[in-house]
Amino acid sequence: MFITKFSFGPLQTNAILIGCPITKKGAIIDPSLGSSAAILQKIAELGLTVEKILLTHSHWDHFADAASLKKKLNVPLYIHALDAPNLIKPGSDGLPLFFPIEGVSVDHFLEEGDLIEIGLLKAEVIHTPGHSPGGVCFYFREESLLISGDTLFQGSIGKICFPTSEPEKMWTSLDKLTKLPSETRVVPGHGGDTSIGRESWLSRAKEIFSE
Numbered sequence: 614m615f616i617t618k619f620s621f622g623p624l625q626t627n628a629i630l631i632g633c634p635i636t637k638k639g640a641i642i643d644p645s646l647g648s649s650a651a652i653l654q655k656i657a658e659l660g661l662t663v664e665k666i667l668l669t670h671s672h673w674d675h676f677a678d679a680a681s682l683k684k685k686l687n688v689p690l691y692i693h694a695l696d697a698p699n700l701i702k703p704g705s706d707g708l709p710l711f712f713p714i715e716g717v718s719v720d721h722f723l724e725e726g727d728l729i730e731i732g733l734l735k736a737e738v739i740h741t742p743g744h745s746p747g748g749v750c751f752y753f754r755e756e757s758l759l760i761s762g763d764t765l766f767q768g769s770i771g772k773i774c775f776p777t778s779e780p781e782k783m784w785t786s787l788d789k790l791t792k793l794p795s796e797t798r799v800v801p802g803h804g805g806d807t808s809i810g811r812e813s814w815l816s817r818a819k820e821i822f823s824e
Contacts, residue, residue: 616800643668740786742779
């Protein structure tokens, strides 16, 4: 598979481009503020046909460029229903907006267990509420890859003190991730990559991070 990570915006949010090398079909995950030009350039370099935009959750730094990319590429946008309202009306989740963010319509609602096809690649949807109600991770089982959004970082987890956060649900979400193979590569929403095995503290997350 092709995977390229672009860190953009004031929070250095990771936008991700996924591509199938056989079919040259692709998907954009979490297009962060200012990432669209670099993403479009990479799409052209790889000769990809992007078919969808996938969002791990609806905090503004993860979808700031979604509206412009959706218009330019004429592709559908996917997100979990519980996080959809903030896409339509950015800022409705109670987080301050430091930049004007254009709202964007949702075409498909993601659910636990959905299988998203990107050419011959298949991403399983894992619903991981906690950081936000509709947070999800995308698990490419065959490629041993997890796109974790803001659920899991290298050595840490997403904040659970935001207005729509649900701390108790975060522990259940993280427990789901402990069931993945230890060699699973994790590409998070911020910072560097890690693996499930390296994050050996996952089973003790509530003890470590509970406020």
